[in-house]
Amino acid sequence: xxxxxxxxxxIARAAEVSTATVSHALGGTGRVGESTRRRVREVAAALGxxxxxxxxxxxxxxxxxxxxxxxxxxxxxAYFSRLLTAAVAAAHARGYALTVLPAxxxxxxxxxxxxxxGMLLLDSPAGDPVLRALRARGLPVxxxxxxxxxxxxxxxxxxxxxxxxxxxxxxxxxxxxRRIALHSAYGREHYTEAVTSAYTRWCAARGAAxxxxxxxxxxxxxxxxxxxxxxxxxxxxxxxxYCVYDPGGRQVLAAAARHRLRIPRELRLVCASEDPAYATxxxxxxxxxxxxxxxxxxxxxxxxxxLETHGEPPSRLIVPAALTVRTSSR
Numbered sequence: 001x002x003x004x005x006x007x008x009x010x011i012a013r014a015a016e017v018s019t020a021t022v023s024h025a026l027g028g029t030g031r032v033g034e035s036t037r038r039r040v041r042e043v044a045a046a047l048g049x050x051x052x053x054x055x056x057x058x059x060x061x062x063x064x065x066x067x068x069x070x071x072x073x074x075x076x077x078a079y080f081s082r083l084l085t086a087a088v089a090a091a092h093a094r095g096y097a098l099t100v101l102p103a104x105x106x107x108x109x110x111x112x113x114x115x116x117x118g119m120l121l122l123d124s125p126a127g128d129p130v131l132r133a134l135r136a137r138g139l140p141v142x143x144x145x146x147x148x149x150x151x152x153x154x155x156x157x158x159x160x161x162x163x164x165x166x167x168x169x170x171x172x173x174x175x176x177x178r179r180i181a182l183h184s185a186y187g188r189e190h191y192t193e194a195v196t197s198a199y200t201r202w203c204a205a206r207g208a209a210x211x212x213x214x215x216x217x218x219x220x221x222x223x224x225x226x227x228x229x230x231x232x233x234x235x236x237x238x239x240x241x242y243c244v245y246d247p248g249g250r251q252v253l254a255a256a257a258r259h260r261l262r263i264p265r266e267l268r269l270v271c272a273s274e275d276p277a278y279a280t281x282x283x284x285x286x287x288x289x290x291x292x293x294x295x296x297x298x299x300x301x302x303x304x305x306x307l308e309t310h311g312e313p314p315s316r317l318i319v320p321a322a323l324t325v326r327t328s329s330r
Contacts, residue, residue: 006047015043026112041112045132059097060303061116062087065130066123066189071104078246078274079292080122083144086296087120094304112137118303120144123189140306142299146190146316155306157299157317159290161191164321165198168242168270168288175329177240177268179208181228183252184244186215195244195272211238215245222255229259240268240329246275249285269328284326294319 008026012019017040024032025040026049032040062084064074074080084100091098099116111133118140124131126148134141143156150156172180182199184192196212203210213224231237243249249271253263261267263283270286271278278285298317 006044006049008049011040011044011047011049014047015040041133042129044112045129045136047136049136056117057097057115058095059099059116060091060118060120060300061099061101061114062120062122063101063130064103064122065128066125067103068125068128068130069104074103074122079290082274083122083292083296086293087300090297090300091304094300096300096304098300117307118142120299120303121147123191124148125188140303142303142306144295144299146194148190153315155302155315155317157295157302157319158190159295159321160318161194161321162198164288164323165195165242166202167323169199169202171286171323171325172240172242172268172270172329173206175240175264175268179211179236179238180240180242181211181213181225181238182242182244183213183215183224183248185212186217186245192244199242213241215243215248215251217245217247219251220247220254221258222251222253225252225255226259229255229261239266241270243269243271243273246271246273249273249278249287253281253285263328264330270323279324279326283328286326286329287324289322289324291319291321 008019008022012022015022017036021032021036022040022044025037026044064080075084088098096117099114111130116139119134120142121128121131121134122144124143124145124147128147128149131141131147131149141154143154145158146156147154169180182196184196184199186192199212200210211228213228216224228238241252243252249269252267252269252271256263256267263269270288272288272290274289274292278287298319302317
């Protein structure tokens with residue numbers, strides 16, 4: 001079971017257990033307490049232990065790890081559901097099965113023994129324990145979104161969030177907006193950080209005051225906007241909002257209705273979303289698509305290229321996003 005780097009004996013010394021306990025803990029066998037099993041696997045991952053791979057399974061794994069361990073159903077989010085459909089189709093076209101893990105299993109130790117040839121990780125956060133386990137096993141990984149713990153040779157597929165954010169903000173400014181708010185500051189993944197940083201730089205370059213309104217997935221009525229929309233000085237109120245997350249547009253619409261703000265005359269709105277309902281509402285809402293179908297297909301293609309040694313793909317694969325302008329921001 002020796003791989004490059006530390007051995008089972010090294011792990012046993014570091015975890016202060018026997019080599020037999022390490023073997024059982026890593027292999028998922030034997031009568032080992034769960035706390036001991038978890039500690040051994042954490043030590044193994046920290047030391048960079050890489051167990052020898054088993055036979056090829058012709059199976060790929062996929063996990064959304066930005067909130068690993070939390071019981072949230074990412075399949076209900078339009079972005080992930082569309083990406084998953086495309087990824088499954090792309091895997092099947094190449095003769096692979098695709099196993100999708102629920103988010104609440106992100107805290108479990110199954111990543112040390114999951115029988116897959118490689119993994120797709122979506123929105124991997126800093127210090128991702130799933131990524132540590134996969135790296136320790138030496139499994140190929142392709143990321144949707146730039147991984148915070150980037151290493152040489154990592155392959156990731158993403159949009160140019162800097163360029164997309166500038167395009168949205170320039171569009172809103174050209175439509176007459178003078179104070180644009182960003183509905184963000186919730187996720188821990190690269191996407192949120194990249195959009196928020198680009199927004200802050202755009203505001204600074206124009207001498208405009210930045211206003212980041214915190215997003216809360218439970219805030220269906222959009223109460224986060226109450227203070228901004230009801231401010232005594234009309235000049236300080238935002239007259240446009242760019243929503244980073246799919247539900248944000250509906251929250252802004254609810255808050256605007258409560259504060260009697262007419263869209264787009266008094267408030268312009270753009271939302272990053274894959275939900276087709278935004279196109280048919282009253283008003284129809286301008287949206288940014290991150291093109292998840294293309295991202296899913298290219299991520300699977302990159303992972304199978306790594307597995308089948310068809311040449312390593314570029315470390316960074318960029319999929320252009322697209323802004324569709326509708327009534328809400330004209």
